[in-house]
Amino acid sequence: MDFTITEEQQLLKKNIGDFARQELAPLVREVDEKEGFSWEIWRKLASIGILGLCGPEKYGGEGVTSLLTQVMVIEELARYDFSSAGNLTSNWALIRRLNEDGNEEHKARYLERLCNGEIVGSFAQTEPDSGSDVASLRTTARLEDGYYIINGDKCFVTQAGEAEFTMVAARTGQEKSKSVISMFLVEKDRPGYILGQKEAKLGFRGSTTRSLAFNDCKVPASNLLGQEGKGLKSALRGLANGRLLTAAQALGQAQAALDASIKYSKERVQFGRPIGNFQLIQGMLADMAIGLESARWLTYYASWLRDNDKPFAIYSSMAKTLATDTAMKAAVDAVQIFGGYGFMRDQPVESIMRNVKITQIYEGTNQIQRLIIARELLGEKKSFRELYGQN
Ligand SMILES: Cc1cc2nc3c(=O)[nH]c(=O)nc-3n(C[C@H](O)[C@H](O)[C@H](O)COP(=O)(O)OP(=O)(O)OC[C@H]3O[C@@H](n4cnc5c(N)ncnc54)[C@H](O)[C@@H]3O)c2cc1C
CATH class of the missing domain: 1.10.540.10 (Acyl-CoA dehydrogenase/oxidase, N-terminal domain)
Incomplete structure (x- = not known):
């Protein structure tokens, strides 16, 4: 090895x-x-x-x-x-x-x-009534005289306000299945492309998040991305990669939490000693390092599998879940190590706690990842892994 x-x-x-x-x-x-x-x-x-x-x-x-x-x-x-x-x-x-x-x-x-x-561009799949259950999305695209007419509502679209175009998932057939979902490139200046309010967020604030509405928004048929009915399958295939990059986001923030905690533990003196001398603080530092190294190497291993053309989707779900849960715990512990100062906006750790939370939610929530893993373990064929990307 x-x-x-x-x-x-x-x-x-x-x-x-x-x-x-x-x-x-x-x-x-x-x-x-x-x-x-x-x-x-x-x-x-x-x-x-x-x-x-x-x-x-x-x-x-x-x-x-x-x-x-x-x-x-x-x-x-x-x-x-x-x-x-x-x-x-x-x-x-x-x-x-x-x-x-x-x-x-x-x-x-x-x-x-x-x-x-x-x-920059943006990607609009999520809808007010369709989040984890992506196949239930309701936005439609109807082909008429060489144009698709798009109607529907999207939410939580990252960079929708700045984006030159949005990649929009829409239903091109009547059936409930995901095989009638297609992807379209929609330019921001098309009539019927309606930008919603900027959302106020807990963290990840260096991005903007908005809703989008499509009201008889007409795009040339040539704006169809890939084949009709294959759009969602194709997007979901990319999710296994995306999950590892989300794991990487969490790893970086967990490392930042550990870096800040080590430094503070050496500097902060209570009861006449640096708090790093206390074993309960040492335990939190050690747990952070153990979690971080485990998550890092699982993430690297899953990425290595992908780079070597080996099945990696299940490891990608495991790495995403482990890294993001580990980072969330590290962030909470880092605030604890900083005590009252950790709760203040001018200290480095409170923003880690706010930022990291999103990594447990986007790119497939950690509950969905656990379902994918469990159903794979149980050998279920009609499973979440088919829906949520399998290499
Ligand atoms: C900051 C931010 C940026 C985003 N950017 C984008 C973007 O650019 N484009 C885009 O399309 N989307 C984007 N999203 C949307 C994101 O992908 C969704 O929020 C996510 O997929 C979850 O969907 P939901 O919010 O509707 O939650 P829901 O699916 O309603 O889930 C609610 C809760 O129920 C749980 N749950 C759902 N189903 C099950 C089940 N079967 N079993 C057990 N538990 C379940 C979930 O894990 C979660 O805890 C963004 C979201 C945020 C917050």
């Missing part, structure tokens, strides 16, 4: 960490307070060529297909700037989807600009 991380991966991870600590970390608090997507940060990320890391070289990307490398980049970025790591994960998901399912015209229209940071 070889656990070696290549020199190239180590160097990339170090460079991303140095960059994020020096260039992004000083801006994070202000972005969190203002609550919204920061083009300033996005341009900084563009300047180091990271926005198109997984994009094809033909369209200005770096052509890095290794998921393990991508995971390490997201992890290190999330250590210093959680929102950027979340936003970058979304950007890469759009790039991957366009590259896999888009025709040459779609790619030419968007890929280069997503890779160089000129534009």
Whole structure:
């Protein structure tokens, strides 16, 4: 068994960490307070060529297909700037989807600009009455005279306000099954594309989240992404990758919680001794490190499986669940170690607690991940794993 991380991966991870600590970390608090997507940060990320890391070289990307490398980049970025790591994960998901399912015209229209940071896009699948149960979504797309007419409501759309286009999941047939769900590219200036209010959020505040409505929104038939009826299947296939990148976001924040806790435990003196001398504090530090290392290596292992063309979906669900639950616990313990100061907005740990919560919810909630894992263990054929992505 070889656990070696290549020199190239180590160097990339170090460079991303140095960059994020020096260039992004000083801006994070202000972005969190203002609550919204920061083009300033996005341009900084563009300047180091990271926005198109997984994009094809033909369209200005770096052509890095290794998921393990991508995971390490997201992890290190999330250590210093959680929102950027979340936003970058979304950007890469759009790039991957366009590259896999888009025709040459779609790619030419968007890929280069997503890779160089000129534009951002968004992805709209969730609806007010359709979250975990994705196949129940109600938005419809009706083909008429060479155009699809889209009607429906979406919610929780990341970067909908800034996005040049949205990838929209809509039903193109009457049946209840997921095989009538298709994906469309909808430009922001189409009549009937209605932007909702910006949501006020607990964490992940360096992104904007809005609802979207489509009211007889007409797009050319050529805006269909991939084949009709294959849109959801294709999106769900990408989820196994996305879950590992979500695990990576959580790992970065867990590392930040541990870093801050170690430092504070050495500095804070009570009863005449640094609190790090007390065994109950030591226990929390040790548990954080144990959880973090376990989650990190499961995430790396699942990514390695994917990079070596081995079945990895179930490990991806396990890693997502372990890493995000571990990070949530580490964040809560870090606040505890900081005592009353941990509850204050000017300390580093309260925002970790607010940010990390979303990693247990998006990219398939941890309850859904546990169902996928359990049904796989029980060998059920008509199972969640079919619905929620199987490689
Ligand atoms: C900040 C943020 C950004 C997001 N960005 C996007 C985006 O860009 N695009 C997009 O399309 N969506 C996005 N989402 C939506 C996100 O993917 C959903 O919130 C998530 O899938 C859960 O759906 P829901 O919120 O409707 O919860 P529900 O599905 O209603 O779940 C509620 C609770 O019930 C549990 N539950 C549901 N079904 C079961 C079951 N069968 N067994 C056991 N427990 C169950 C869940 O785990 C959860 O605890 C975003 C959400 C947030 C908060």
